[in-house]
Amino acid sequence: MAISLLALTRILLLLPLVNLSASKQGQLIELDEDSWHQLLEGEWMVEFFAPWCPACKVLGPIWKDFSQWSNDLGVKIAHVDLTVNPGLSGRFMVTALPTIYHVKDGVFRQYRGTRDKESFISFVEEKKWQGVEPVSAWKAPQSIQMSMVAQFFKLSMAVRGLHTTLVDNYGIPYWGSYILFALATIVLGALLGLLIVFIIDAVFPPKPLAAPAQAKGDDLAKGDTGGAESGTKSDEDEDLVDESPAEKSESSKEEEEVEDAKKSEEEKDTAGEVRRRNVPSSEEATAD
Template sequence: MASRRSVASLGTLLLPLLLLLVAAAAVATKGGVEVVADGDWRKILEGEWMVEFYAPWCPACQQLQPEWVKLAGWSKDLNIRVGKVDITLQTGLSGRFLITSLPTIYHIHEGVFRQYEGSRLEKDFLSFIEDKKWLGVKPVSSWVDPNSLAMSGMSALMDFSHWIKNTHAYLTEQLGIPVWVSYLLFSLATILVGLLLGAVCSHGSHSY
């Protein structure tokens, strides 16, 4: 009798754990939203993707999140991947994709970029993908293609401006350096870089 009670008690304890594991497996099968960053963004050039660009402080972005998570739940069935980019952390990508409004959504199919401008509801996202409505959307121009040389330069510029902003804040707020001194240091650094580039270019021309 005691052994039966022990087995029953053990079963009672294990049942919630088993249900939890089944639920976790179901979620894993459905898929989820993938984080896209500066270091791995080229993964979206392969296959089919829906990627949103957002900021945590953006009210419209916050409203989108539940629908975006629902879309990600269909990723396995639709054979797509669903991603998100936090532009407050990935400044290079915000420049590369020329993000001027939030949220911005891109559909990417085998490296071809199209901006999604439809309704931000799960059913409309699903229709856009299942019915291949994206074929009726004109791809972005070649000169603003995120994979182009021009946009790579824009990405580097955004990263550099972000670095300047952070460095200026560190110099003035952490080290207590006056603002005008910080500006002077950046000005001198800019002149020095210009002189070095000029010297390198001059040396290269004389070598011929």
């Protein structure tokens, strides 16, 4: 009886120590599309993986052991399943699996060292991340452009899911699904183009044309030309109702030139006759 009481007493004394050691161990945090913003505060080590990736399967147990040191290192350790959160693969520009980032107050640095627990611990404890160049501002996950990239990735996965549903559940052949997506792309592109045109017209309306002022100037020019040529119109010009002012002026100039030529010829003929009258003939000159 005394031995059992002593054993029970030891168990009760060891329980707080067990709870204390359990509390000191960290936990592996799972992030998704809604909770990734937690990375922007504090210090983090985050892994991006996919269940089908062989290298990710090897790293999984190592990363879980590393997460138990999170409280001792003062860093939070997380992982992201990209098959469930495809938008984050675009937001973080994940081009290879697994991909590991170190985050400090919203500044992201990609870890490219050895993938073992000791290397992870020394990277954080010795602050080796300070020697790694951070991700540029325009590629930062919290930037507007990367948010747009994330939406495109989510859209692509939605289209892929729809394609799988059409083929598997509705029995549509692959080429039929592709034709449907092509037609939908054309229709959506046309609607988007019209929307852009309407927005541009609303923001930058076209300038009004100066047609009335130009027409008034043309009328005045026609009136002046008609007054100048009223005295020199011929019968043929009056018949040409559709003739333009420029053509009328050219025809009147031609008529004036013809009349001037006739007058000059008549003057030459008159001058010749006068000379013949004034000059004596050869017979009269001999007689004298």
